[in-house]
Amino acid sequence: MYIILVYDVSEKRVFKVLKIARKYITWIQNSVLEGEISKGNYEKFKVEIRKTIKPEEDSILFYIIRDLKYTSKENIGIIKNTDEKFF
């Protein structure tokens, strides 16, 4: 599976959230990470995130894409992460 994560987290916790997220997927743009992940790692990922954020203040959104065939990406402006391995 492939996931896109967007976070809206208090500044106090941004570094921690990013540190966790980067273990699993790749930074794309401010507040956005994406990448291929196994079901097991996705579950671990969420456990770590839940332990770190304040649920009454922070918001984490996962888009889970089961089949990339039906999804494409278009960029306007600078591409902040130019790693070619991303779809």
Added chain:
Amino acid sequence: MYIILVYDVSEKRVFKVLKIARKYITWIQNSVLEGEISKGNYEKFKVEIRKTIKPEEDSILFYIIRDLKYTSKENIGIIKNTDEKFF
């Protein structure tokens, strides 16, 4: 089609970009909007965005989902837009 937009735009232009984006799709979370859009409106949307941003400073990312069947969404923490019509 359904699109997710994430923006990483200089503060000077955030208001303008948001104003345009909200004509077409719906605000979900800081830096994220999403919604159903026709192909024609998506093209118009991009023209407006291109006129507004500075391509050497700003970054706009569109995820285009042709079939929502293969995509799901999961939220951790507060849900900033609770409008039920979103998938």
